Amino acid sequence: MKTLLVGLILLISFVGFSQVNQGSSGVQTFNIGTKKTEKNGGQTSEKKSVDVGSSEKELFLISKKDDKAPEITLISPIEDSGKPLVVSSMKLQITGSVADESGILSVIVNNAEAVVAADGKFQADVLLAYGENTIQIKAIDIHKNLQIKTLTVERKAGEIKDVVPNVSENLTSFIHISWLMTGKSPYSTTFESFKVKACIEAKEEIIETQIFNNGVLLTKLSKTDLKFRGGCNYSIEQDVVLKNGINEVKIIAKTNKGTQESVISVNYSPLNSRYYALIIGVDNYLDDKIQDLDQPVKDAAKLKTILQSNYTFNQEDIIMLSNPTKADIIGTLHELRKKITANDNLLIFYAGHGYWDEEMQLGYWLPTDANNDNPVNWIPNTDLTNYISAIKSKHTLLIADACFSGGIFKTRTAFNNQMALEKLMELKSRKAMTSGTLTEVPDKSVFIDYLVRRLTENQNKYISSEQLFSDMRIAVINNSDNIPQYGTIHNTGDEGGDFVFILR
Numbered sequence: 001m002k003t004l005l006v007g008l009i010l011l012i013s014f015v016g017f018s019q020v021n022q023g024s025s026g027v028q029t030f031n032i033g034t035k036k037t038e039k040n041g042g043q044t045s046e047k048k049s050v051d052v053g054s055s056e057k058e059l060f061l062i063s064k065k066d067d068k069a070p071e072i073t074l075i076s077p078i079e080d081s082g083k084p085l086v087v088s089s090m091k092l093q094i095t096g097s098v099a100d101e102s103g104i105l106s107v108i109v110n111n112a113e114a115v116v117a118a119d120g121k122f123q124a125d126v127l128l129a130y131g132e133n134t135i136q137i138k139a140i141d142i143h144k145n146l147q148i149k150t151l152t153v154e155r156k157a158g159e160i161k162d163v164v165p166n167v168s169e170n171l172t173s174f175i176h177i178s179w180l181m182t183g184k185s186p187y188s189t190t191f192e193s194f195k196v197k198a199c200i201e202a203k204e205e206i207i208e209t210q211i212f213n214n215g216v217l218l219t220k221l222s223k224t225d226l227k228f229r230g231g232c233n234y235s236i237e238q239d240v241v242l243k244n245g246i247n248e249v250k251i252i253a254k255t256n257k258g259t260q261e262s263v264i265s266v267n268y269s270p271l272n273s274r275y276y277a278l279i280i281g282v283d284n285y286l287d288d289k290i291q292d293l294d295q296p297v298k299d300a301a302k303l304k305t306i307l308q309s310n311y312t313f314n315q316e317d318i319i320m321l322s323n324p325t326k327a328d329i330i331g332t333l334h335e336l337r338k339k340i341t342a343n344d345n346l347l348i349f350y351a352g353h354g355y356w357d358e359e360m361q362l363g364y365w366l367p368t369d370a371n372n373d374n375p376v377n378w379i380p381n382t383d384l385t386n387y388i389s390a391i392k393s394k395h396t397l398l399i400a401d402a403c404f405s406g407g408i409f410k411t412r413t414a415f416n417n418q419m420a421l422e423k424l425m426e427l428k429s430r431k432a433m434t435s436g437t438l439t440e441v442p443d444k445s446v447f448i449d450y451l452v453r454r455l456t457e458n459q460n461k462y463i464s465s466e467q468l469f470s471d472m473r474i475a476v477i478n479n480s481d482n483i484p485q486y487g488t489i490h491n492t493g494d495e496g497g498d499f500v501f502i503l504r
Helices: 002-017 296-310 326-339 381-390 421-426 446-457 465-478
Strands: 020-022 028-030 035-039 043-047 071-076 085-087 091-099 104-109 121-127 131-141 146-155 175-179 187-189 193-202 208-213 216-222 227-229 232-241 245-255 258-268 275-281 313-322 345-352 354-357 362-365 395-402 429-434 462-464 485-488 500-502
Touching (some): 104 121, 175 258, 296 446, 313 326, 381 395, 465 500
Antiparallel strands (some): 175 193, 193 232, 208 216, 208 245, 354 362, 429 485, 462 500
16 A cells, blocks of 8 residues: 555656657657756756657757857958959969857858868868959858858959050069168268169069169160179169259169069268267376376367267267377277278367477377387378278368377368369368477467367358368467468378368
């Protein structure tokens, strides 16, 4: 009795939970009540019954089906706000990536299956007809969810003309023009004549090359005129005469497939020079037999201050040597020789003892380690003129405030204020001004006082060294026993130009 009661209770519980229906096909369906369970951090999932055969009395529970479509990201070509992509090639490679939480079944590009990597990246090649093409990218996941992305590509048709069309935008892959001058465009020069150098690397044969200056054809070079040099298929060197200001120089290379061109700008102005200064003051001598001086280092410092504050001498381009040895001076001149270019200007100033050897007809500077009885550490004028000749500056001006400083000259030039400023700056120059001739000068220098004063008081944007000397010469003569000198340093490459000071 007790056993029968327990069985009845269990049967009632089971019937309350489920019902068994007999379908017309004879398949039994268990309609099991839906139950929600917590899973994966709070997200809910539903579990339901499924149809099973009459011979299978088991219950199957499965997760809810994914209904979210895959995501497609296009990598190449890059889309441009819905604008059609324009190409000239017959074949276009499509690359991108797809992502889906359940897994990708396939990627179809224009009805052809693309290659898909494990990380979802895909690739496919599409053949293009001339004109507008529609490319359709389909991504399908394992639940048959579908995402479609559409891309419009125009294959540009060529035009038949009597002349070869300019397709320079497509020639960069097999024609490259590079300029071989130091620096980059816009180039700056103080010389009216400028040599352009270029290298043309080409996979196609160059038929002709043209060089233009400011829109004017300078020369045409046939393929037989072009030279092979190193890595260049064709090497070009051409002298160009520049106008004052900005000039446009252009090279055009022609092949059977079209033309390629490259343009640079060259700024020509005599005022484009960089200004260097070597300022030397010696007033302390190691040899007790050589009298110390009071003013040279102070005078040198005054000149340095006015040059960097009022004129176009940058602080980093001014070298100040206070009581240097012979090795210091010669070493610095050697470094300047390596640094200064043909566009630059150099001012050399020396204040200290000087010496004139009458028998040898040779003048010397005496650095701090000079010995009264041994000239081994003296600096002869010949060494100075050799360095001045070797330093490839546009203009070099030597200013010497020392005893017997006039010995630097072999010749002296007459004043020539009639020459235009631009011409003075264009022509190379090697000039000097000194505080006296072959005589002693006092420690307290009237020459340096008037030099600094005239540079300080000057209001002109440009003042040549000759004009500067002319402005101070009479004042120095009237206020001292010395006659200052100005002229050309002989055999150092002077061509009649002049050093020009430029106000900031």
